[in-house]
Amino acid sequence: MSEPKRSAMRVADSDRENVAQLLYEAMGAGRITAGELETRLDAVYAAKTFAEFEPVVADLSPGGALALSHTGDEEQGGRRSFAVMSGTTRRFDGPLPSRHVSRAFWGSVRLDLRRARIAAGSCTIRAVAVMGGVKIVVPEDFALDVRGLGLMGGFGTGRGTGRRRPEPGAPVLRVTGFAWWGSVKVIRRPLEPRRRSFRGRG
Template sequence: MSESKRSAMRVADSDRENVARLLCEAMGAGRITAAELETRLDAVYAARTFAEFEPVVADLSPGGPLTSSHTGDEEQGGRRSFAVMSATTRRFAGPLPSNHVSRAFWGSVRLDLRQARIAAGSCTIRAVAVMGGVKIVVPEDFALDVRGIGLMGGFGTGRRTRRQRPTTGAPVLRVTGFAWWGSVKVIRRPVEPRRRTLRGRG
C-alpha cells in the first residue's frame, strides 16, 4: 500500500489505543510531560485518519509507519469525562450517547449509569486510566462486553459482576480502552441501593 493511501485510511478504536499506549510509555520514560500527554491524547482520540496521527507521534515513533487494523467508517462524537489530579463523578439519567470517552490521569472518574438507558441497543465507553482509576457502575439489566487492556494495571469487571447474567436481548454496554499503572473497573449495583437499618442497642 502506498504511503498516501495509508495516510488517508480511516482509523479504528484499536488504532487510537495503540497510539495512546505509545504516548503513555513515552511519558513514563520521561520523553514527554503530563501536559503534553493530555494534549496529544486529545488529538489522538479526535483523529479520523492515519495522517492525523503523524504530527502527534513524529518525534516518538522512528521505528516505522503506523498500520491499520480496520478500514471501515466509524462514528465520532459522544460526550467525555476526565479527571487530572482530581476526582470526577458523573451520573447519567435517560438515554446514553452511543459513544463516551472517559480519561483519568493521576485522578479518578466514576460513571454512575444506574439511572441511564441504552436507547440504540448498544453503547461504547472508551476508558483510559493513567496512574488513576475509572469506575463504571451499571444496573443489573445491562449486558457487558469488556475488552480493555491492563498495562501494569487492571481492566475488567468485579467478581460479583461476572457472576450475574442479564436476560437475552438486554442492551449492551461495551467498554474498551486501557489502564497504565491504574485500573478500569465495571461493577453492577441495584438501581436503588439498599438501605441499612440501624438498630438501637440496650
C-alpha cells in the same frame, strides 16, 4: 487540507492520548520495551505538532501520526468525562450516547449509569486510566462486553452487590481502552443501595 499543512497543525490532548494508546498496546504486544515506552511517551506529551509525532510512531503505525489523528476526530461527536489530578463523578439519567470517552490522569472518574438507558441497543465507553482510575457502575440488566488492556494495572469487572442477570437480548454496554499504573473497573449494583434496619435497645 493538504498533508504538509496538516502535519504542521497543533495537536490536542486527545491526539496525544491516541498516540499514547498505540504505544501502550505496542509494549503489551512486546514490540517495544518499557524503557522505550517511557522515552516515547515523553516525546508524545511534549509534542506541539503532528510532525513531532512521526518519529515516535514511524515503526509502529503504517499510516503514521496523521492516520492516528482520525480516531480523535471521530470522538468529537461523543460525550466525555475527564479528571486530571482531581476526581469527578457523573450520573446519567435517560438515554446514553452511542459513544462516551472517559479519561483519568493522576485522578479518578466515577460514572454512575444505574438510571441510564441504552436506546440504540448498545453503547461503547472508551476508558483510559493513567496513574488513576475509572469506575463504571452499571445496572443489573445491562449485558457487558469489557475488553481492555491493563499494563501494570487492572482492566475488567469487579464484584458488585447485584444479583440479577441480564436477559437475552438485553442492551449491551461495551467498555474498551487501557489502564497503565491504574485501573478501569465495571461493577454491577442495584439502583438503590440496600438499607439495614437496626433495632434500638431498651
